[in-house]
Amino acid sequence: MQTRFSNRQLENPKIAEAEHIIRSCVHCGFCTATCPTYMLTGNELDSPRGRIYLIKEMLENDRPATEVEARHIDKCLTCLSCMTTCPSGVHYAHLLAQGRAHIEKTYKRPLKNNIIRSLLSAILPYPTRFKWAIRASKLITPFKRLLPAEFKAMLGLKVILSTEKLAETSEAQGQKKYRMGLHGGCVQRAVGEHINIATAAFLTRRGVELITPKSVGCCGAITEHMGKNEVALNTAKAYIDGWIEEIEKGTLDAIVINTSGCGTSIKDYGHMFKDDPHYADKAMRISSLAKDITEVIEQIGLGESKIDNAPSVAYHSACSLKHGQKIIGLPKQLLIEAGFEVRDIKESHICCGSAGTYNILESYMAEKLKKRKVTNIEATKADVIASGNIGCNIQIGSGTDIPTVHIIELLNWATGGKKPANL
Ligand code: SF4
Numbered sequence: 001m002q003t004r005f006s007n008r009q010l011e012n013p014k015i016a017e018a019e020h021i022i023r024s025c026v027h028c029g030f031c032t033a034t035c036p037t038y039m040l041t042g043n044e045l046d047s048p049r050g051r052i053y054l055i056k057e058m059l060e061n062d063r064p065a066t067e068v069e070a071r072h073i074d075k076c077l078t079c080l081s082c083m084t085t086c087p088s089g090v091h092y093a094h095l096l097a098q099g100r101a102h103i104e105k106t107y108k109r110p111l112k113n114n115i116i117r118s119l120l121s122a123i124l125p126y127p128t129r130f131k132w133a134i135r136a137s138k139l140i141t142p143f144k145r146l147l148p149a150e151f152k153a154m155l156g157l158k159v160i161l162s163t164e165k166l167a168e169t170s171e172a173q174g175q176k177k178y179r180m181g182l183h184g185g186c187v188q189r190a191v192g193e194h195i196n197i198a199t200a201a202f203l204t205r206r207g208v209e210l211i212t213p214k215s216v217g218c219c220g221a222i223t224e225h226m227g228k229n230e231v232a233l234n235t236a237k238a239y240i241d242g243w244i245e246e247i248e249k250g251t252l253d254a255i256v257i258n259t260s261g262c263g264t265s266i267k268d269y270g271h272m273f274k275d276d277p278h279y280a281d282k283a284m285r286i287s288s289l290a291k292d293i294t295e296v297i298e299q300i301g302l303g304e305s306k307i308d309n310a311p312s313v314a315y316h317s318a319c320s321l322k323h324g325q326k327i328i329g330l331p332k333q334l335l336i337e338a339g340f341e342v343r344d345i346k347e348s349h350i351c352c353g354s355a356g357t358y359n360i361l362e363s364y365m366a367e368k369l370k371k372r373k374v375t376n377i378e379a380t381k382a383d384v385i386a387s388g389n390i391g392c393n394i395q396i397g398s399g400t401d402i403p404t405v406h407i408i409e410l411l412n413w414a415t416g417g418k419k420p421a422n423l
């Protein structure tokens, strides 16, 4: 795509990066074929190519975002399916982050929208606040009909408060072979601590001492997706500092990530902080230690499978794992190795509509994607659905009666751990 940035604009490294990305797009439109929002609306402005054009226009003219730009860019799921499809290697994710930050800085959102976005960014990254919000939501459930769509969407998601808590240190069983950190997540610590417990049970059996420090909280992915860049950067800095403090106490062999949405952001810290003299090196160090749980298992081995009569599994490949981290065949391969029959899901490249806070803020589109995903999953007639991301599990689990689990819960069970509670 041709650009018209001035030399003065290009002195800004961010703008120079945006120009480079925009220029790498050759307009071919291949990405439109795999973009879920374009698939639903058929509107070019809801396609990757259309959004690249909208971002180019805002940045080139250095003007405030309009309602049109905010609307179509808000509708993007950040599923990154377009990046998998693009033959020209356009880094849509980095351009989108700039577009979102520009909208956040220059566009005056309607008051209701602003309040909801502020509430989400003030609650979701903090497990204690999130737990209180879930408890309080019970009080407003009887008035659901009168509430704005965003609240209705929130109340429609099936979440169960976690009552267990993983210890800060989980000792290796037998001979200690590795020392690793666990990224427990923020939303996951409130409503999916059983996933962290299954992760710890699996890894400690494989000789891993696992550290889950209190000082390490949210990674910043939630606010980053909402374009709240300053908040996201500060959250990410605190996250990096927390791990660096832990590394100074003893070397870490890996930071284990079992929330793939977070993993995509953490692995990108090196890029996020590349121009920050105080954080560039530290960020790169954390990024290079970050490994999805399936990558860790590939490295340390699955161990012997002890399961009989394993249920059939529909493996849902989270966009953040598949498109964001390019981890495609490994989870399925591990499930098969553990003794499960894995059934493929039609249109597996299409997002389930979870996408961070998308299923709350863009509930109309998210609901359509959820229904489509659930229909495709139910057609497999599998006994259980597994994914590597709690957001997908909550989204899909809210649309079907088939039990939904994290892949590590199945791998832990198959190799001698506890059976997932909902099976
Ligand atoms: S990230 Fe997903 S929704 Fe957004 S433009 Fe790319 S394919 Fe479409």
Ligand code: SF4
Binding pocket: 024, 025, 026, 027, 028, 029, 030, 031, 032, 048, 049, 085, 086, 087, 088, 089, 090
């Ligand atoms: S596939 Fe890539 S190069 Fe082609 S229009 Fe989409 S972003 Fe541009």
